[in-house]
Amino acid sequence: MRHFARRLKVTDNINTDYVISGRYKFKIQDPKELARHIFEDIDPAFAARVKKGDVLVAGENFGCGSSREQAPQSLKQAGFQAVVAKSFARIFYRNAFNIGLLLVECNTDFIDDGNELELDIEKSKLKNVSKGLILDIKPLPPVMKKLLEDGGVVEHFKKYGGFNFE
Numbered sequence: 001m002r003h004f005a006r007r008l009k010v011t012d013n014i015n016t017d018y019v020i021s022g023r024y025k026f027k028i029q030d031p032k033e034l035a036r037h038i039f040e041d042i043d044p045a046f047a048a049r050v051k052k053g054d055v056l057v058a059g060e061n062f063g064c065g066s067s068r069e070q071a072p073q074s075l076k077q078a079g080f081q082a083v084v085a086k087s088f089a090r091i092f093y094r095n096a097f098n099i100g101l102l103l104v105e106c107n108t109d110f111i112d113d114g115n116e117l118e119l120d121i122e123k124s125k126l127k128n129v130s131k132g133l134i135l136d137i138k139p140l141p142p143v144m145k146k147l148l149e150d151g152g153v154v155e156h157f158k159k160y161g162g163f164n165f166e
Contacts, residue, residue: 008049009057009113015065016092018042020074034070035077052079055119057111059085063092072096082119084108084126097144100152105138
């Protein structure tokens with residue numbers, strides 16, 4: 001699985017309220033509409049810069065805070081194909097894979113906003129094309145790879161009528 005993308009970067013400890021503000025939780029139900037408000041409290045123009053296939057890059061503890069499922073849904077609907085961070089909050093990690101959003105763990109210190117990235121999940125490598133650097137990524141567990149291939153938990157259950165990770 002190879003991905004080429006322009007990268008947008010945020011900092012450490014980005015909580016789910018920064019991804020999508022809680023004021024929209026009950027107000028907006030349409031995931032596409034929610035996606036127009038990602039990171040609004042940090043940078044009101046952020047969502048407008050996202051292009052389909054982009055990679056969001058963050059520091060440590062991305063997705064901390066509440067268990068708000070709208071956070072990974074909004075990122076996926078905005079067009080992000082993956083989120084690359086040093087580490088993820090546990091509930092965000094699970095929610096993202098449940099909906100088929102790829103999360104990748106690696107050192108993001110050598111990635112700047114706007115760098116072009118090439119992600120190779122099979123080889124566990126992330127190439128910063130802009131800088132000519134190749135970074136090791138934490139290999140994905142086979143279960144998570146399968147969920148991604150199937151489009152998330154719901155699609156996996158539709159396909160197999162339950163869990164099937166063979």
